[in-house]
Structure formats: C-alpha cells, structure tokens
Amino acid sequence: MSGTRPAGSSSAGGPSAVVDTETERVVRRWQQLPLDRAGTAYPGVREVVQDLADAVADRTGEERAGVPDLGPGVVVDQLRVMVYDWRQAGLPEADLAGRLTALRRSLP
Template sequence: MPAAEPHDLVRTELDRVARRWRDLPVDRALAAAPGLRRLAQELADETAARQGRPVRELPDLGPAVLLDQLLVTCFDATEAGVEQAGLAQRLSTLRSKLTQA
C-alpha cells in the first residue's frame, strides 16, 4: 500500500479533529476552545507571513465557529505552502488534546 500523500494526511486529521470537536460536551469544548483558536491563529499568521501580508488577529466569534475558522486557516495555509506533514502532525496533536479535554 503506498504511503499517504501529505495533503491526504492533513484532510484525514482535519476530519478527525472535526468529528472529535463535534462530539465534545459543551463544557469540555469551552475548555478546549483556546487550543483550537491558538492553532487557527498560528496558521493565519504563518499564511500572512508567507504571503507578505500583515498579521491580523482572527475575530473571536465564539466556540461555535472555531472549527470553521480552523478549516479555513488550514486551507489557506496549504495554499500558501505550509509544510503538509508538519501541519498534519499539529492537527494530530490538537486532536489528542481534544480527546483529553
């Protein structure tokens, strides 16, 4: 069986994070929200730096849209050339933290 492509690894980890996030009880999601927000902001910052744009803080729209913000920033980061295997690993780490939340 061939090794998974890096893009496939990111998609797989994003799907896993999304499933885990949606399954969290509200109190645990609220406790885990800062970690999800932190990764989304890091990706937004890295994308801006790669594109020569100023860094801007993501709007705090609450935990209900954090997953959407992460999905968008992951897409933007991959389009900007952020290293895929490293991104997949960061998502895996986030998922592990969600599991512990």
C-alpha cells in the same frame, strides 16, 4: 509549478491525505464534545487557528492580523479556512499534519 496537485487534493498515504484525515477527525471530535469540555478546550483550538493564520501571513508577506473570536460554534470552520489558506500559501503539508494531529490529541 508543474506536477503538483491542486490545493486540498490528496494522494494515498502522503502528508495531504493526513491533513484531510486529521482535519475531519478534529471536526468530528469537536462536534462530539460536551459544552463544558469544549469550553475548556476552546482556547487551545483558537491558538492553533491563530498560529496557522500567522504562518500564512508570514509566508505571503501580509501583515499579521487577529482571527476574530466568533465562539466555539464557529472555531472548526475557522480551522478549515486556515487549512485551506495554509495550502494556498504553499506551506509544508507535513507541518500542518503534525499541528492538526497534536490538536486532535489535545482535545478532551
């Protein structure tokens, strides 16, 4: 694919820049949550991680598999991995940006 940026690179104002910004906002917000609020929000974050993993599997022709439940301390790292995988699979950045924005807004 000529003329495309490497996965994870951003252009000012484009969907990739929004993905980068929203990913970091989710991570920062997650790190600021008190433990009880993180516990309440955790299932929703795991659901997004699994949804991204399923979309990547569907796109790449792999069999869907459950993302391991490694707890609230690791879930944002899993999210970052899924963002990377999404990009590597060539899925639409705008869709990912929307999902991340919705996730951030859902956090208490």
